[in-house]
Amino acid sequence: MSHSAAGDLQMQADSSCDELTGLNGQALVDALSAATPACVGAFYSLVGSQATASFSQANVLAVANAIDGRAESYTGTDIQGLESLINFVRAALYVQFYHPEDVPAYDASVTTALSGALDSLFNNPKSWTVSEANAGVLKEALILVDSANLGAEFNWVTIKVLNEYDSDWQALFGMNAAANAVFTTLFRAQWNDEMQALFARDQSILDALNQFQLEQRQLLGTNAEYLLVNAVREMSRLYYIEAMKPRVTTLVKAVIDSSSKEDSSRAIWLAAAEMADYYDRSQCDYYGICGFKYQLEQDTLSFNWKCSDTLKMRAQDLYQDQASWICEVLSGQEAYFHSKLETGNTPVSEDNNDDLELVIFNSSGDYQSFAGSFFGINTDNGGMYLEGSPAGLKNQARFIAYEAEWRRPDFHVWNLQHEYVHYLDGRFNLHGDFARGMSADTIWWVEGLAEYISYRDANTAAIALGETKAFALSQIFKNTYDSGQDRVYRWGYLAVRFMFERHMDDVRQILSLLRSDNYSEYQALIDGIGSRYDNEWYSWLTSGLSTADNGIVDKGPSDIDAAPSGREGNWSGPGGNISRDFAPCTVSDESYRYQEGMTPLLDLPIECIDSKNGRASLVFANEQRSDQELWIKVGDGWGDADIYFSSQGWASAENNEGLGIGNGNHEVIKVRLNPDSYWHYLTLAGEFGGVDLLLSTTEVEADPDPAQGGGDGDGDGGEPVDCGAPSTDYGQLQAGKNECLSGGRSSFYVWVEEDNTSLTFSLGGGTGDADLYYAADTWAGTAHYDAFAKTAGNSETLTVTANRGWRYLAVESDSQYAGVSLSLKVATAGEPQPSVLENACATKAPQSYSKLQSGAAICAASGRGDFYFYIAEGTQEIEVVTGHGSGDVSLYGGTSWPTANSYQQASTQQGNAERLLLQAPSEGWYYLMLDGANAEGVSIQMQAR
Incomplete structure (x- = not known):
């Protein structure tokens, strides 16, 4: 959720505000002229019939003509209500934009009237008086240029503001606010065809912006710094005007070269670098900014x-x-x-x-x-x-x-x-x-x-x-x-x-x-x-509400009081979860260079892919309506590109048919083409640059990533270099790749491709006392686990059998650990063997009602216990076993809740060792009753194969 402040635009209780509603024509003009701008501001919240009546075309024309009629005689002091009149027109255009059902579009006569009114005002020298008395009128007029989509016609006004801004403007809050209005008009030029056409043939605006940022560097560190930053941003944004791009490239590099992220000029360095990174990331080496956000973030949030x-x-x-x-x-x-x-x-x-x-x-x-x-x-x-x-x-x-x-x-x-x-x-x-x-x-x-x-x-x-x-x-x-x-x-x-x-x-x-x-x-x-x-x-x-219970803790220790405690943290930070090849990206063949909108072809790479707005999206056709397996491979570059695939529309973390979300850019996923869908969709999500992509119907493997200690695979992976430096504390584990851990808790997840896969997690080295906790269904930890390994020191090994899907691991400690190596080995099991039943009651509280997860034993309470689980489509075999403890239990099962007198399967051996085996079961819910009035400490486990 994102939350930002909004001004209160409710109609004021003041009678002068109330008198504005329901007026038309000259009566409306007279009332607006006498009203304060704050009172007129209430019009922005009008909706429904009230908006329809107030913002009729006749009313807007009447107000526009009133502005025009008063503009030539304006003295620089607003004694005629110009600011309120302009504010009303802005409110009409605002409500029309957001509520077109209430305020239908105006015809060309409104645009013509507003253009004439603004022209009269801007051509009156008094409208350029540098004073707080004039600032409100000038600001409203400059904002109206944007609201009325007149940026191209009044581009000369925008340039005039940039050229005339000086120390006298800077000294006045209102004049700074007025000057800032032109940057909104320039920002919205991205969606204004007339402005784009003007900029393509006339580059005067680029000259004015560049001159402003060169001459106004004294704004750095002042309360008007935002004007300088906005000028750099809007100058740098003009990459999107193709005719300007060569000059913009040169000017942006000049700003980067003449400022620094290390000193007081960092605000404009960042403004230029961000625009270059967004619009021209493939040339990051030219600017010297490849991956700058990553390192700057690490240095800043230290x-x-x-x-x-x-x-x-x-x-x-x-x-x-x-x-x-x-x-x-x-x-x-x-x-x-x-x-x-x-x-x-x-x-x-x-x-x-x-x-x-x-x-x-x-x-x-x-x-x-x-x-x-x-x-x-x-x-x-x-x-x-x-x-x-x-x-x-x-x-x-x-x-x-x-x-x-x-x-x-x-x-x-x-x-x-x-x-x-x-x-x-x-x-x-x-x-x-x-x-x-x-x-x-x-x-x-x-x-x-x-x-x-x-x-x-x-x-x-x-x-x-x-x-x-x-x-x-x-x-x-x-x-x-x-x-x-x-x-x-x-x-x-x-x-x-x-x-x-x-x-x-x-x-x-x-x-x-x-x-x-x-x-x-x-x-x-x-x-x-x-x-x-x-x-x-x-x-x-009005009942006299209590204020006794105060939840706000207003302030903490000041810098002076807190200084003796020091600045050293207790956590290593997010860790090295990205690829860090910041070298310039080169292509093996120019035809392989990534361009937005290009279509991937089988076994032909796409190289040097840069994300924009946190993603790169591609679509390709399944022309043969094939159902083949498809390998999707990414590698090289910097950042963290996650793979999402779908045949049903744009792929995302929430909607996909296959994903790869390991750390860094080096991974492969295997998916299957959908014969029922022609278009297939691929999203690479995250901040990254210089990434290569390959799609193939022949199996491919991921290349090693130096920043992540290796690539995919099932080898030993080797000890990480200098394990004292943590590589991560969260993310997807890859087989054969060691991670280096420090801290008190680290959480991981593992994708298991096939049922009955053996996972072996191993810890070793370092200091402290780290333990392993595994869970099949959700995040693992000391409060939730299906298996664990807990011994003194860090030499822990935990082997589990897992079915297809996401599985979870936590590395935890009662204190801290450092420099500990974590590795994962994966091996697909052969023919299924009878389940080995953990003594769950030795470590877990008894339960009388619970959902069973495959391979996860639970401790059954004495007496009657009711349990259930879901049989997934394609399951070949289900085995339910009980054991441990004392007494005698009986086990009953069925596709509805069973009893000792009504069931579909049962195991009633003497003692606690019961076993149900379901061969080729149907998809759906399955229910169990465990009956053991005199039994204690009995464990029950379901294994799906």
């Missing part, structure tokens, strides 16, 4: 701290005591969340966001400088939580934050507690990703809950606002992110608190529906509540 298995931190500049304080605050909040929400610490299904990466920049300025480059986000906000694709095995939930430098010497991480609730809510309450969570009216819940868990009862600002009784509960249930900050956050808080205090049964029902992916049923529940609680809500708002 402090690594792990609070727990569920929370890890990467920071630019923290002391240990400050990190410990953050851990303590969020740990306490997490415990409160689980108690208040009654989660049972159980995540929603298909959610693999088992931990959160908290990124903390040193200041809001550093956040704006780096976060966009490292994580691809907008930074005009107070921080951002990125849930990603929680069903993806490789997904990393991440909250990107910054220290509130304006609070120093106090230590305060902005929005820390609020955003952490978004992670917890997404993992334990909201099934699916952010888009799925927003598919119903949930914003009142999402933002209100984050405020409620953070503040608890002590949100005094919200309580005071609630006493105005400005909104009904039924209105808050319909919140959107355009509803304004107060309504989204403070009124959302009140709504959530009200439901918890007065209607907990409804809250439990809401949670049940959200957790089970029943968003339509949730919507029906909310719609059913409707206005039923509104009267009770109004009474509650």
Whole structure:
């Protein structure tokens, strides 16, 4: 989920604002002229019939003509209401864009009228007066150029702003804001055909932008630095104008060469490097920026701290005591969340966001400088939580934050507690990703809950606002992110608190529906509540709400107090999970060079593939309607390219028929062509460059990756070079490739291609005491495992038999380990042998009702036990065995719940050693009853083959 601030655009209670609604023609013009810009700003939120009436073409023409009529006599001081008149037109175009069903498109007369009005204003020298009194009018007019799609016609105005900007403009906040408006117009030129045609034949804008960035370097380090950065960005973005590309290439390199990521000029170095990386990545060597983001991110976020298995931190500049304080605050909040929400610490299904990466920049300025480059986000906000694709095995939930430098010497991480609730809510309450969570009216819940868990009862600002009784509960249930900050956050808080205090049964029902992916049923529940609680809500708002329980922990140890604790982290960081061949990419034949839109052909490579927007997507035809096996191989280059294949549409982590998600770029996956589909789809996802791709119907193997200690295969892999340097702490294990581990917990997953495959995990070397935990169905750990190896030291070996699918491994320690080698050997078993039954009761609590996973023994409770499992299509044999313990048990089975008198299969031998064998069973659920009134310590295990 991403959350950014939005201004409150609700209609003001002030009578002068109310008088604006329902007016037309000259009456509307007169009222707007007398109104404040803030009052006119309320028009941006109009929808429905009110928007249709207010923004009629006749009204917009009347206002445009009024602007034109007053423009020539404008004195540089807005005594005629020009700013409010222009703001109204902008609101009309805004609402028309987002709600065309309410405001139909205007004809050409509106464009002509607006063009004439702006021309009259910009040709009046007084409109260029450098003063705060004029800044509002000038800014609104420059923004209207973009809103009305008049960027080409008024390109001369954009150039005039760039040329005339000087120290007098810089000294005034309003004039800086006005100047910044031209960069929005330039940014949107990407979608404006007239501007692109103009730029192709007239490169004056490129000259003006370049001159601006050369002459305004003094803006570095000032509160107007953003203008210089935006000028560099928009100049560098002009790569997309083909006629300009040679000059843009030269100018961008000149910016990179004349600035540095190591000093005060880093803001413009980053701006130029990011644009070159995005538009011209294949020439990264020319600019000297190949893979620069990776190294810069490692250098910038150099402090690594792990609070727990569920929370890890990467920071630019923290002391240990400050990190410990953050851990303590969020740990306490997490415990409160689980108690208040009654989660049972159980995540929603298909959610693999088992931990959160908290990124903390040193200041809001550093956040704006780096976060966009490292994580691809907008930074005009107070921080951002990125849930990603929680069903993806490789997904990393991440909250990107910054220290509130304006609070120093106090230590305060902005929005820390609020955003952490978004992670917890997404993992334990909201099934699916952010888009799925927003598919119903949930914003009142999402933002209100984050405020409620953070503040608890002590949100005094919200309580005071609630006493105005400005909104009904039924209105808050319909919140959107355009509803304004107060309504989204403070009124959302009140709504959530009200439901918890007065209607907990409804809250439990809401949670049940959200957790089970029943968003339509949730919507029906909310719609059913409707206005039923509104009267009770109004009474509650003015009932004197308690503020005693305060959840906000406002500040931690200052730099001075925390300095003695030092800056050394307790975690090695994310590890070397990428390929690092940053050398210039060369092709073996120019015809193999990757271009967007090219089609892969069998056994012909595509070379030097660079990702754009985090992916490279290709499509190819299955012309012969073949069902052959297909090997997809990637290799070389830098970054981490994951493979996703589909024959049913664009492939992704959530929708695919085959995937390869190992670390780095060197891997092979085997899939099968679909004879029923002509087009097949391939996505390489991640940040990468210089990657080679090969598709073949003949088996191929992955090449070794020097950065990852080898390639795919089933050999020994050898000891890693200098195992003291950790290679990873998370990801997919590859057979025959050693990983080097340090820390307290590392989590891995393994793809098993065939049933009855033997997996052998081995640890060795290093220091500490690391143990192995394996699970067949979900993430492994000390609290969830099917098999383990735990001895003193690091010499552990664990062998399990696994069926096709994803399997999981954890390396854990009660303390810490370092320099430990982990390896995996894979061997397909021969003919199936009778299962070896683990004594599960020696390590696990007894259960009387549970789902069985293949190869995973559980401890059965005394008396009756009911168990079940799903038989997958193609299963040849199922074996269920019991053993260990004392007493006598009987085992009954069937495709419906069996009893001792009604069953399809049974094993009733004397003692505890029972066995059911199902040959060629049908796909579907299968049920077991284990009957043993006097038995204790009996283990039961199902093995599917």
